[in-house]
Amino acid sequence: MKLLKRVRGFRLKMRTEHPFGWSIVTGGLFVLLVIIAGTFGYMLLEGWSFFEGVYMVIITLSTVGFMEVRPLSDISRMMTILVIFGGVGAFFYLGSSLAQMLVEGKFRNVLGRRRVQKIIDELKDHYIVCGFGRIGRVVAQEIKKEGFDVVVIEKNQDALARLEQEKMLFIAGDATEDEKLLAAGLNKAKCLITSLAEDSANVFVTLTSKQLNPKITIIARTDTESHVPRLKQAGAERVFMPYNIGGLRLVQTVLRPTVTSLMDLALRGDINLQMEELPVSPNSELVGKLMKDSGIRPRFDVLIVSIKKASGEMVFNPGPEAVIAEGDLLIALGKPENLQKLQEVSDPESR
Secondary structure, eight states, X not given: OHHHHHHHHHHHHHHHHOHHHHHHHHHXXXXXXXXXXXXXXXXXHHOOOHHHHHHHHHHHHXXXXXXXXXXXXXXXXXXXXXXXXXXHHHHHHHHHHHHHHHTHHHHHHHHHHHHHHHHHHTOOSOEEEEOOSHHHHXXXXXXXXXXXXXXEEEOOHHHHHHHHHTTOEXXXXXXXXXXXXXXXXXXXXXXXXXXXSSHHHHHXXXXXXXXXXXTSEEEEEOSOGGGHHHHXXXXXXXXXXXXXXXXXXXXXXXXXXXXHHHHHHHHHTXXXXXXXXEEOOTTOTXXXXXHHHHOXXXXXXXXXXXXXXXXXOEEEXXXXXOBOOTTOEEEEEEOHHXXXXXXXXXOGGGO
């Protein structure tokens, strides 16, 4: 399962960052596969040497019209027909990819956006960021750095140019428009972060997104404290104020520099330590167990900082008698590889 996810992620990355190159590589591999299959087919069916098999495949694909190396049986002639069809299809695909590269300068925007839209349409449980300003850019970059799919909606031309340079998936247009939100895959997205400059626009995006997809989690930005209740009423689960966050962080850096430095190192991955949220699924072996009986610390060398209950209650530094229940969210601190092992136990379906 993990291998398939990695392969899919690599394929998606290559298609996003090098669309035409990916098509040419795919076409070249297809041609090579036809040559190899045809060569070994002649060797097995007719008992030919490797060189004779290669020669027969090459003159067949190149349509030069030479005589057959040796008289062919009916089954080998059938295979030759398949080699011809396969070769023609492979060369046609490769040729069309090369042609696209040649006209890329003229039709780059049209072809590129169609390809990007197709990739976005295939996404599921991804993140949508509305606005690629100072806040939105950091948010999108960090989500991508964590290995998750992210789609940005932006209308500013300078910001769109930066998105292209950074090889990010994006929708060009106004995030307050329904069609742009739907084009970004709102119906299948996991979370939407709206960090537009105007609070009114963030309220509108929050309200519209919640109507189009009631299940989506929405995080909204505001610069005015009095607008926080308004955004929550519109459907935002969380509201953040960049200036307040920055000020509080500055105070913590001054008053508690060592603690702040440690958290910075952990969040950036500069040390082999990470804090993670681990959901407890119904089929987990941890359901119904006391903390002292769960074996989390001795088995995984992971520290459970807190437990968020399904009701929303937060249990900090849970004691040995704390019960792990279905739907809990474990806030754990430990090495990435140990956290991964614990996740496989807390949520077996994530394997």
